[in-house]
Amino acid sequence: MKIAVIGCGLVGSLIARLATSEKIAEEVACFDKDPDRAKKYLSYPDPLDIPIVEADALNLEAFSGTLSNYDYLVNALPTFIKKDKKEILLNPLLMSVALKANINYVDLACYGGKRKRAEQLSMAKQFLSQGLLALINMGVSPGLANILAREAYEDLEEVDELSIMTLEDQKGSTFVIPWSREEMLNVASIDLAYKNKQFFFREPFAEARVCNFPEPIGSIRCYSVSNDEAYTIPSLLKINSFAYLAGGSDIEMLRALYRLGFFEDTPIKIRKTYVSPREFLYYVLQTPISPDYVLKVMQEGDLEDAQFALQVKAIGNISGEKAVSTRYILFPGQRTINKVLPGATYITYPTALSLVAVLRAVKGKRLKGVLPGELLPRPIRRIVLDYIRGKKIHIGEEFKTIIE
Structure with a gap:
């Protein structure tokens, strides 16, 4: 290849x-x-x-x-x-x-x-x-999230709600943009929602839930945010509703900026110039960080640690009983990533690793068309997940029936 x-x-x-x-x-x-x-x-x-x-x-x-x-x-x-x-x-x-x-x-x-x-x-x-x-959309979220969503989806005969929950959390006295400012700003853009088989748009952070992640994370308050998965999963899988919720310090920071009006597109006058708060924020945000900067802020203690986690939950029916199927993945923290692949971040490492896992899985296979993760054939999905597990990254699953 x-x-x-x-x-x-x-x-x-x-x-x-x-x-x-x-x-x-x-x-x-x-x-x-x-x-x-x-x-x-x-x-x-x-x-x-x-x-x-x-x-x-x-x-x-x-x-x-x-x-x-x-x-x-x-x-x-x-x-x-x-x-x-x-x-x-x-x-x-x-x-x-x-x-x-x-x-x-x-x-x-x-x-x-x-x-x-x-x-x-x-x-x-x-x-x-x-x-x-x-x-398409072949990073970690979207990408690996879509693959896990399809795995949970196939555990049930009918799916009422499919939800994806992510954690983006930093600990320290500084904030690091772990990917690009463009994609960070997109998170706080208008949110495409899907409920009762109907699409509609809403403001970001409009919905809040307490999401229960596996230990050691536990319960985290998460919010509805703009996401890529909503632009493929509801159209390609037979579900009634879809939810995407994100939590952690990164999301709380974006929510605070949003509530302060920094994502407004209407220009305001600053002396003799008109500029929108969103455009102002875009230009004052730091340019993409360098690999040596990632190590520097860790060594100096400004960034103590950071982590990304992902959970997918499908709620529906099987054999006449209500059931829930869950998949989750806990990626290593920033401290561990510094040892595995110096210069990578808690977001770029899962993203690049997931894409490379997919490239490895499709190598030599005869596939064609435009495919997001949820449309990959089951054998391909399994190869991807086995490769991720081979990197000592824990992928868990749980299935249980619900007695009402």
Whole structure:
């Protein structure tokens, strides 16, 4: 397998490093508009012989001839970029490049917005007609969350509600943006909800629940937030309702900013300039952190530890009885990740590892079309989960009937 990674930031560089060190791919190349930064990320902690090509995502078609030498185009960019105050969606753009180069495609998330289905699904016919595969929303959440959702879903004959709960929690005196500011801001955007087989939009943080995670986490107050899973799961699985809830210090921080009005799009006048609070927040947030910064804040004690956890619950019926099927995964904390893969974060490590696990699972398989995690065949899903377990990451499951 030969893969070309577009966007060599915190996640893209990690995907390239893992695909190389785990021997998932025989050849890996990175395309990035900032080769110096990409080289720095790829060389941490040890230099890897991964070629870097200077390229702009908005002009990637110029490289379609070069890309045709690869099997997969891995899109590790944010779902959009801002240009002259306009948001340009990158998934459709890069999917078109993959089609032109006649290679398979992978990305990490969807833009979503005010549509009710992921934008990538609209290109299913093109990928099917060319016999190509597009693996969409293939990080950890979305991605691994969708795979676990399908596993729990198949335990029941009928599913009333499918819910996904995540924990993003930091402990310390500083706050680290663990991925990108674009995706962080997206969490506090308008939320696509699905109840009683009906889609509707609502404000972020509109719903709150106490979610019971496995020990040692325990009970956490979680909130409804914008998510990618809502743009595929309700449309592709037969369920009555879908819920996505997130908790932890990262979410509480975003909720506080939202309540203070920092996500408003209406411009306000500051001296002689008009600027929206959201745009102001976007530009004052720190630029993507570097691998050495992650270790630095840990060594200095500013960031004591951080963790990501994921839980999926399907409630429905089987053999005439009400039942609940649960899947959960507890990823290692930041301290442990620093030892396993220095420079990775508690979000980038699960994200890159999940995508690489999927690439490994589909290697040599004849799949085509546009597929999110919930549409992967069961044998593929099992290979992915076994690979994650092989990294000493605990994946648990529980099934029980409910006596009313």
